[in-house]
Amino acid sequence: MWNFIFKSCKSFFFLVLVYLIFTISIVGVLDKMNIKSFILSKNKNNEDGMIYILGNSHPECAINDSLLPTNFANIAQSAEPLFYSVIKARKLLNNCKIDTIVIEFTNNSLNTVKWAMSDSSLMRNYKKHFAAMSIEEHAFLFNNNPKKFLKTFFSMSPTQIFSSQKNIEGGYLFLIRNKIKGNEKPFILNATIKNRSFDQIKKNEIVGFANLLSLIKGHPTTFFVITRMPMHTSYEGLENEIQFQNCIKQLNKNKNCRFIDFLKSNLNDTDFGDAEHLNHYGARKFTPVFRDSVRSISSQKKF
Numbered sequence: 001m002w003n004f005i006f007k008s009c010k011s012f013f014f015l016v017l018v019y020l021i022f023t024i025s026i027v028g029v030l031d032k033m034n035i036k037s038f039i040l041s042k043n044k045n046n047e048d049g050m051i052y053i054l055g056n057s058h059p060e061c062a063i064n065d066s067l068l069p070t071n072f073a074n075i076a077q078s079a080e081p082l083f084y085s086v087i088k089a090r091k092l093l094n095n096c097k098i099d100t101i102v103i104e105f106t107n108n109s110l111n112t113v114k115w116a117m118s119d120s121s122l123m124r125n126y127k128k129h130f131a132a133m134s135i136e137e138h139a140f141l142f143n144n145n146p147k148k149f150l151k152t153f154f155s156m157s158p159t160q161i162f163s164s165q166k167n168i169e170g171g172y173l174f175l176i177r178n179k180i181k182g183n184e185k186p187f188i189l190n191a192t193i194k195n196r197s198f199d200q201i202k203k204n205e206i207v208g209f210a211n212l213l214s215l216i217k218g219h220p221t222t223f224f225v226i227t228r229m230p231m232h233t234s235y236e237g238l239e240n241e242i243q244f245q246n247c248i249k250q251l252n253k254n255k256n257c258r259f260i261d262f263l264k265s266n267l268n269d270t271d272f273g274d275a276e277h278l279n280h281y282g283a284r285k286f287t288p289v290f291r292d293s294v295r296s297i298s299s300q301k302k303f
Helices: 002-032 057-062 082-095 113-117 119-132 135-144 146-154 158-163 203-218 241-252 280-299
Strands: 050-054 072-074 098-104 223-228 257-261 272-274
Touching (some): 050 082, 057 098, 082 119, 098 280, 113 203, 119 146, 203 223, 203 241, 223 280, 241 257
Parallel strands (some): 050 072
């Protein structure tokens, strides 16, 4: 009996090993391929050079690209960690003619890697970006959430494995709500938080930023605009502002990268859906400002 159990386990682990090797091989091949059938759902005509906007719900709600020229495309998506925005950007660079990539980098971007490792994010994002991920990125997710990683990995069909290299999701979100009452207290950065050093940020928390920096350095002929979206004065996510500014200094050392800070834009309480998202009124006001700023800074690029 024990001999039978041993042989059964041995066969099972052998099959798992074969499946892993086969799938990882596919990933390696797809990562090198430039799939000609790649099509973005909108803005297919990019004769003037496309400008893609990536990030989570902040630019998703703040930038109404229907008010922008046709070579602008907002493909930001709610709850998308910086970890996956970088993978999406890399996928675009491998398959599209691109003039400029705009990537949102806000204070909470230093913390969103924990979203990438969460159960819900693995199920939602991992399948979509599977084929575009590097072996190191697969390994990072596995090391930090092995149980959910394996469950998600083995739930993928061959169709999902191949299609994840071709699909890009995201777009403008027309936000109607307004949760700002007008009596919110402005957030004040206290001395204790100010004195936190950059080294105190956990290693895992800056993986998304490290990947962003690597992407910029690895594509010296692409112009990257890193932006911080408008936030209400009551927004409490600025507690890591010192660390955030240290990251911006590192980004600005690259000739093909510029940072535009929209944090304190000239907007009213009625323009916010909540403390960190613009509603559709705010997006209508902010979008032309965003357009002009990106155009201006792009015209000054020298690399």
